[in-house]
Amino acid sequence: MKLEVKHLSWSIEGKQILHDINLQVSSGEFVGLIGPNGSGKSTLLRCMYRVLKPDSGVIILNGQNIWHLSAREMAQATAVVLQEASTEFDFTVAEMVLMGRNVHLGLFDRETEKDHSIVFDALVQVGMNDFAERSFISLSGGEKQRVLIARAIAQQARFLILDEPTNHLDIRYQLELLELVKGLGVTTIAALHDLNLAASYCDRIYVVNNGTIRAVGTPQDVLQSDLIREVFGVGSTVETDPSNGKLHISFFLDAKIGSKRNSLAP
């Protein structure tokens, strides 16, 4: 499953939010979107899962314009995990994950043993099988997030969109979740705030700033102090961990930058 975004722009109320975005996710690739608050990451992802229609440009999934797919074809191909999961109704965890199977069922079909076994396996993968009969709304934020990943796994979509999937998760589950998603080998795009996590798990990273793509490349190409300072307004030290060859970034407020971009000042 390959995704291509070509010359995408989106605006609202006369304000242009995304400007001529070009992006590609190759089959099996794990691509990260990083950028400061309000830079346009979620808006770009919403265009990809077809909640927002671009003003211009196209999004092509495996050779087809996503706006030419039926809602069902789109749902079979793409699973989405967002940062906030709210539901008014009191579903059990197993029922929530079973919803991932709906996209494969006809209107009057009932779930089969196979669907239930896919659901169980997905819950095992995220370590939530003991919670199957628990009420979803009674779960902690991190537990909910893991159940939603299980739902995406059960959906068996070949393209995965994650918007801040590690919000609410403690450090162990952040690592486990990204490890798990990466291990699925599914084509994935994820908006991530934690640059160290992005460095560890992304094959390539797109840096979004003011609604444009400021840079793209491997973590080593992109995560450099000058760019981090320019885009995020902080100083940083970027080192390579000799034990695993991965980048490790530490951050500090630079006095000069702090006075220029004192966003928390009254």
Ligand SMILES: Nc1ncnc2c1ncn2[C@@H]1O[C@H](COP(=O)(O)OP(=O)(O)OP(=O)(O)O)[C@@H](O)[C@H]1O
């Ligand atoms: N429906 C809307 N109406 C007005 N402005 C919007 C709308 N949707 C997005 N925006 C604006 O577009 C900009 C980009 O928002 P977006 O949520 O995509 O940023 P983000 O990079 O995901 O931010 P964050 O890291 O804080 O989640 C923001 O300035 C936001 O206020």
